[in-house]
Amino acid sequence: MTSNKxxxxxxxxxxxxxxxxxxxxxxxxxxxxxxWENHLMYCAPFCVPxxxxxxxxxxxxxxxxxxxxxHPEFEQIDWQRVRWSDSDSVFMPDFGKxxxxxxxxxxxxxxxxTPALEGSRNHIDTQTQAF
Amino acid sequence: MDIPVxxxxxxxxxxxxxxxxxxxxWDTSYQPMEKxxxxxxxxxxxxxxxxxxxxxxxxxxxxxWKYQGEKDKKLYAVIDAFAQNNGHLGVSDARYVNALxxxxxxxxxxxxxxxxxxxxxxxxFTGAGVRVAAQMQSIDELRHYQTQAHTIxxxxxxxNGMHDNIYWFDxxxxxxxxxxxxxxxxxxxxxxxLTAISFSFEYLLTNLLFVPFMSGAAHNGDMATVTFGFSAQxxxxxxxxxxxxxxxxxxxxxxxxxxxxQRWMDKWFWRGYRLLTLVAMMQDYMLPKRVMSWKEAWEMxxxxxxxxxxxxxxxxxxxxxxxxxxxxxxxxHISHQAWxxxxxxxxxxxxxxxxxxxxxxxxxxxxxxxSFDRHYKxxxxxxxxxxxxDERWFxxxxxxxxQICQVPMMFTEPGDATKICFxxxxxxxxxxxxxxxxxxxxxxxxxxxxxxxWLPVHQIYQGSCFxxxxxxxxxxxxxxxxxLRYYGIKGGQDNGDFDASQxxxxxxxxxxxxxxxxx
Numbered sequence: 001m002t003s004n005k006x007x008x009x010x011x012x013x014x015x016x017x018x019x020x021x022x023x024x025x026x027x028x029x030x031x032x033x034x035x036w037e038n039h040l041m042y043c044a045p046f047c048v049p050x051x052x053x054x055x056x057x058x059x060x061x062x063x064x065x066x067x068x069x070x071h072p073e074f075e076q077i078d079w080q081r082v083r084w085s086d087s088d089s090v091f092m093p094d095f096g097k098x099x100x101x102x103x104x105x106x107x108x109x110x111x112x113x114t115p116a117l118e119g120s121r122n123h124i125d126t127q128t129q130a131f
Numbered sequence: 132m133d134i135p136v137x138x139x140x141x142x143x144x145x146x147x148x149x150x151x152x153x154x155x156x157w158d159t160s161y162q163p164m165e166k167x168x169x170x171x172x173x174x175x176x177x178x179x180x181x182x183x184x185x186x187x188x189x190x191x192x193x194x195x196w197k198y199q200g201e202k203d204k205k206l207y208a209v210i211d212a213f214a215q216n217n218g219h220l221g222v223s224d225a226r227y228v229n230a231l232x233x234x235x236x237x238x239x240x241x242x243x244x245x246x247x248x249x250x251x252x253x254x255x256f257t258g259a260g261v262r263v264a265a266q267m268q269s270i271d272e273l274r275h276y277q278t279q280a281h282t283i284x285x286x287x288x289x290x291n292g293m294h295d296n297i298y299w300f301d302x303x304x305x306x307x308x309x310x311x312x313x314x315x316x317x318x319x320x321x322x323x324x325l326t327a328i329s330f331s332f333e334y335l336l337t338n339l340l341f342v343p344f345m346s347g348a349a350h351n352g353d354m355a356t357v358t359f360g361f362s363a364q365x366x367x368x369x370x371x372x373x374x375x376x377x378x379x380x381x382x383x384x385x386x387x388x389x390x391x392x393q394r395w396m397d398k399w400f401w402r403g404y405r406l407l408t409l410v411a412m413m414q415d416y417m418l419p420k421r422v423m424s425w426k427e428a429w430e431m432x433x434x435x436x437x438x439x440x441x442x443x444x445x446x447x448x449x450x451x452x453x454x455x456x457x458x459x460x461x462x463x464h465i466s467h468q469a470w471x472x473x474x475x476x477x478x479x480x481x482x483x484x485x486x487x488x489x490x491x492x493x494x495x496x497x498x499x500x501x502s503f504d505r506h507y508k509x510x511x512x513x514x515x516x517x518x519x520x521d522e523r524w525f526x527x528x529x530x531x532x533x534q535i536c537q538v539p540m541m542f543t544e545p546g547d548a549t550k551i552c553f554x555x556x557x558x559x560x561x562x563x564x565x566x567x568x569x570x571x572x573x574x575x576x577x578x579x580x581x582x583x584x585w586l587p588v589h590q591i592y593q594g595s596c597f598x599x600x601x602x603x604x605x606x607x608x609x610x611x612x613x614x615l616r617y618y619g620i621k622g623g624q625d626n627g628d629f630d631a632s633q634x635x636x637x638x639x640x641x642x643x644x645x646x647x648x649x650x
Contacts, residue, residue: 010319043472109553
């Protein structure tokens, strides 16, 4: 009978299952989650494997258009005005520096808000598309 | 030669039941009882008197075989007649068959899991009464799997996407939602298992699963499915009785059981509710002839029935599950969010999706006055517009999943349907992400159990979901194609848009309709 704090689960005997998604299993990449806030045409945020050395500028230039480029508002994004956060904490990216330099590690969640491009917040009463 | 036989009086129903169930049990003497029944203590549930258990079924094995045999005879006669009369031609519209695909892929394998789970519980409780009940339910569940497989096999001859449900269940991304739900339940102890399945699922939520599917079948001309539903119904009511009996028994045995059971109810209500997202979507989007909206079903079966139940349980110190209010708020949203997800990922699923037609959109607006026009209609209009320009949109990149329910992170913040709901926690220096406070809480209570979760998206990136001839590190120009090959799903045939499907083309031909655009 085992129910100990160090095991962090209730089990009948000692049971220590391995952690499934450690960073070493992704061929040198880290999992990165990306969310363009309020743009719910994409049902959920994305999960992509990226090299930790990827410059933030390359994320914006290459990765985001690939993921979100089909949204009608994407072309209009003014990247200078975008507000970024790492989970809930806001940060100012340096486009020349890598994800790692920004402290964005394995399974980080990068969220970005595009002021004036409101996606699902657009109002249905004004006949703008809200998604 | 005549030996006079003294005619014994036949036992009455009640003593006969007692002799043929509990009467067959004994206390072990070569080994101590706690070594023979090791599983019913480690969860912390205290039982002082197993004799206080009220048997919910009052059914001997002999009577059980008789009843089930009769039901099977009727069911198989209907299945035969359905096949001989080409019953599949009588369904409302070939889109309906996708609801059956969802059922055979995502629900029927759970019947088999339930069979295994109850067989385990039926071995491991010390009390003979509950062992008998669990064993009978175990046999019911196996029968349910079989009747469903046999009924739906008729459709499998004529439609795509139903030929390999068990293989898919262990592999395909959206099926990890029901799979992980049940594996979580049956890897718990027997008391948690009964709370999870018998109480939270069967007693509290089962009407939300069976009523929509079975009345959906009736409304859409699928008599075969209606019949297996009826054939399972009397079993389901026994299962519900077991659920409530088990809860009351545990609560009455020791006050120390109350907080443990409350936590399990919090957990399993929420896990069951998340699983039912698939039913919500089916009900609002996949039935060409609709029965009632998910919202109406939720209000009827969960809010009023469930509300009364928790009032009744209050005398034991039990309150409604923590996620209750969030679940009630979600009734306006989850079906639309789920359909949006399947719509954009249906090129990697084993079913077809479509944009609802004008009448259906109107119905959705009417049934969801607070949410549909405001949040969901314009994205469907946009997709419909793309489709008209022959640019049917599929999302080509993989979504982030919740660590617990494994549903793509599509649920929005309670109170704000324009914002994805994110929760996260840190365990042993690794981040874990969740769709809700309640999934996060489940993780934080037993993190070690969930760090091993097999999340389909992460597994694809680890290279675990490619056929053997593929180098996982560089799967070539179309990793999605290779993943489908690994799943055993034929892209464009088993999935994609309904308009362009073989299912639609065939169905139109069988009914003598002219092929329409797209087909």
